[in-house]
Amino acid sequence: MDLQDRKSMPLFPMSIVSELTDLSGRQIRYYEEKGLVTPVRSKGNRRLFSFYDVDRLLEIKQLIDQGVNMAGIQHVLKMKEEQVREQEQEPTPPTEPEVMKKDLSEKQLHQLLRKELMESGYQNHSSIVKGELSRFYH
């Protein structure tokens, strides 16, 4: 059993995760509905979260605090998974013209969103709220 397996081991119940992330049980369950986290169920239908799940929730917590909405969070998580795929799959499969172009624009969006999210004191959201990134904020 390697590190990855341990990180994905279902260990924590709702109470622990809730306290750890400062998210309400309601919120955590809601995020699960949105597919942001996928905790395993115990025999009693209780949710069991892994370190991996907790990490995701902590990231989500940060984004929520920054005023990012579900669309933005889903987008960020999606691109995060894409990055993981790129790291796991050696060469990026040659993409066709149209697909390629779309991916590029998406990546540019990703970079923009990232930049704004990370270094944002979010008082200058005005610039991004006006643009396409507005759909990622309240």
Place this chain on the structure above:
DNA sequence: CTTCTCACA
């Protein structure tokens, strides 16, 4: 006692 689902003066 804790968590789950469902529903909403």
Place this chain on the structure above:
DNA sequence: TGTGAGTA
């Protein structure tokens, strides 16, 4: 998102 009901 909160919260209460009724369970498991």
